Amino acid sequence: MDLNKQTKTRLIQLGLFLTTLVTTTLAGTEWTIGKFIILGMTWDDFLFGFQFSIPFLLILTVHEFGHYFTARYHKINVTLPYYIPMWLGFIGAPTIGTFGAFIRIKESIISRIKYFDVGVSGPISGFVVALAMMVYGFQSLPETDYIYEIHPEYEIFGENFEQRMDGLDTLILKSDLNPARMSYETLQDTIDTGREGSISFGDNILMNLGRQYLAPDDRYVPSSKELMHYPILLAAYLAFFFTALNLLPIGQLDGGHVLFGLFGAKNHGIISRVMFTCFLFYAGLGWVTTADLVNTSIESLGGFLLNIAVYLIVLYWSTASVFKEKRNRLLYATAMFTVQFFVASIFKVEGYTGWLVFSILIGRFIGVDHPPVVDNRPLTMGRKILGWVALIIFILSFSPQPLVIHGI
Template sequence: MKKLNNLNRFQTNLLHLSLFIITMVGTTFAGAEWMFGKSFAITGITTDEFLAGLSFSIPFLGILTVHEFGHYFTAKYYKLKVSLPYFIPMWFFGLGPSIGTMGAFISIKSRLRTRKEFFDVGISGPMAGFLVALGVLYYGFTHLPPAAYIFNVHPEYEQWGLDYAKYAYENIPEGQNFMMGTNLLFEFFKAFVVTDPSLIPNPHEMIHYPFLLAGYLACFFTALNLIPIGQLDGGHILYSMLGYKTHKKIVPVLFLIFLFYAGLGMFSMHDEVGDLLIYAPVYIFFLYWVLIRTYQNRMQTLVMAVGVFTAQFVVKSFFPEVEGYQGWLLFALLIGRVIGVYHPPAIYAEPIGWKRQVLGVMALVVFILCFSPMPFIVK
């Protein structure tokens, strides 16, 4: 029996290591593709290009690894049955844009018993990863290459010199003009850390700077995890701070606000009547489908779905310049249908104490700093 257990443990550890190595290779290929602005499925990759991709994969996977081991060691502290991190490789062999991974997760097979356990396990990952992300961003913004670096990626820009942004994006086909968004943390580094503002890359070209891309993606995933809904890390934190009854009242309101922002701008009175008659019912059904597990009662769910649509329609009609971010609708679907909006109650519901309450407020601040209202923009 002992030999069988050892064999199973070896096979499990081999799986974790294999997934990490595959993910490392995938993120290195992906990082090199972003850095050099080309698909290696078409051009092939040199050793130097692959090694250059490590400047993205090492900091990016380093942040993800610290995040997951923050959860892991906290769970071990509470003697919970927990797995090592599972890394999820996702590279398309150069046939399409990717970052080489869909992230990582740990599996906790024990039931968490107290609000303190939920809080500590939930907060340890994003806060640990955030500290490493700060170091990556600091290095990235204090070691920016010369502005002419972008000509190595886009030699066609050289004809316009450093004023390329005035001309380079005029003829990009609709739907192919991609740029990274921003967040408060990025804006802080741009304003107070960069010594020469002329070195800050154009938002369209930020993806070619590996440390900035790794730090930005780390902020994006940190903010995703800290959304205070369901069994996301932020959901664990908010539940632990407020308790089951208060959390259960607040969290559906937060989810409605999230849905409202995500779909804001899709419909208004300025649209063609025919389009409204076709697409508005489909969208309302989508909202209904996302919300049905939150409210259970079908009529109440329908009222909420129609209410969200109406609010979005009115706001966009009277304020045409207002836009949400429709990419968040996919994440709302994931929350509503898979993760769930509500948080299960702990077996023992003692308060977590004022020190953890302060840490919870700090986690909220981290969420605000890292959250990008429009993380990836395609025009």
Template sequence: MKQETKTLIIQLSLFIVTIITTTLAGTEWQFGRLIFDNSVQWLNWDKILKGLYFSIPFLGILTVHEFGHYFVAKKHKVDVSLPYYIPFWTGLFLSIGTMGAFIRIKTRDLTNKQYFDIGIAGPLAGFVAALIVLFYGFTHLPSKEYIFTIFPEFLQYGHDYVNKLPSNWEVIYLGDNLLFTLFEKFVADPSLIPPHYELMHHPILFAGYLSLFFTSMNLLPIGQLDGGHILYGLVGHKKHALISKGLFILFISFAGIGILNPLILFEEMIITLPLYLLFLYSALNSSFEDKKNRLLAAVVIASLQFLLVLLFPSVEGYHNWLFFGFVIGRFLGVNHPQAEVVKIDNTRKLLGWFSLVVFFLCFSPQPFSIN
């Protein structure tokens, strides 16, 4: 069997497995229970198949994103692989069934224009697909009673059930972003719009929301993320290095606000402080080659965060961003490989600025919260 055939079989197998895992994850989110939850008899094939209402639009948007990269790379005669999908699901805790997908660019020595075109094609293609999914979702909303078909036990509380649930219940809230707000105000029937603690039970809307979340993450103009490629194409190597590093430091600085809180006990602080400094030191690995400068930067960031909370106790960052920041800073890096520089035309410059608009439309400062 040829190596190309083996690779194609692996890619197809990963895609099929990812369809299964995202369908199972979609079922869990829609019905608010884990697949292996044996406390009640809730699972049947009909409910499993309803997970397709999540997996099909979500994987559809992801696939459009990846093939946006793929086809533009082919147009530039860049040697590139078909997408590798990454299934991830355990049934032991809530997940979305996948860790995304990627394509392998085998050609080296790309120009800044090639990086720009390949980088911007995926997010813009995925953004258009997400718009279509969200338009359908917001124009086909079920009645307000839909939630009671999932949780019949809530019927006794009425539509104000969230304030009457037992104190040990956890409620997941999805955050706001500008695009969702626009759809709610100008597209959806106001009488049918679900509260944000119900959105994950609406699989099409949930798929669209997650797609916007990942689009905004990809468009961060940092390192070799899609947004980093776009930035590199627009401003070149030196300016990219400065902007990327600066934005990364701002990103983790915002995310960590509140970790060091002057109100916590001294005993907690003497444990939290060194661990957090170690985290920052590791996350800044690709930003500062010199270890002394890296340690100094970690101390300055932590001090400013502490001072900000001291002055404004109600201010708090979104701590879950820290994991993403750690992955970028420690493993992906904030720098970009050097490339041959060719002039970027005005059309590409406009698309680059438009991608920034897309980022702000999709970005949510606190995409998920649990109460």
């Protein structure tokens, strides 16, 4: 690479990293103490956000350099990481400050073993650091007064405020209300009015284990509804989420490379399609049920039918890499919708519509198949064990409903 071009690339990468450091720090302040730039964030507030951004970016960086150093070990032409900043705090919208990071592999990988090594190294490297952060986060929880500083209204309900509030969601009271001067009943009514739109993070196996076995007994252990106020634990949780997302055993995701390495091209194609179908099935489960049909009036029938049409289009888009023929995509979408409709209606179960975005991303853009290789030698026993460890990490880290907006 030309020296000037290389310098320019390095400056772009450094600039993206520094920008992402700023945006994730802003996001950390917004999540943990509820301060936005447009709503009175101070310099001290901003500095507090480093308690989230530093551990989160450390995990992300270790993940990407796991890929990078493994690729370099195999003499694959690869770039340093490109970080992707993303922040909407200027309009009061909460974000995590980034869309992640990526490295560019600038040549074809022709070996099954190399694909496996590069794919598995990132998630496992990042997971080890995220696990350490989770352990530290639970074992160093602040005193219970910390949550009262953020939510003074909770103190009126006592130490077991979450149980006494009957599981109500987090509410930031209006600035002109003083919780200390409010009666229990008035405070309860005020909290009731703020339930809609509140946010909680869905649990996974690891976070549940951490709450049970790592947290001190004499301090408040944050539930999924209060996790956002604990920056190190929030960073670990989000790292688990992205680790699980990367390890989905589908297509060309890191988990897809693991799947390809473990089972070969033919079996990868079968398993990847089965996993994608299960993922898509869960994502859209409950989009439309018989209850919606019963509650639809003649006046709202048009909107009801439009809702179904939009969903069928989403299913159709999601299968672009699954079927080449448009007719097969349409049949697949229709069959998927029909089964989802009856399963959700009969068993009263719902999936997580947020996964539909990733279904489109995987099914239409990333693809459910894996590139072929010239060197198809099977994995060594050590690599096979590592591959199964990666799949176990996926199960431990995966959250069926990672982000829930209540009342919507």
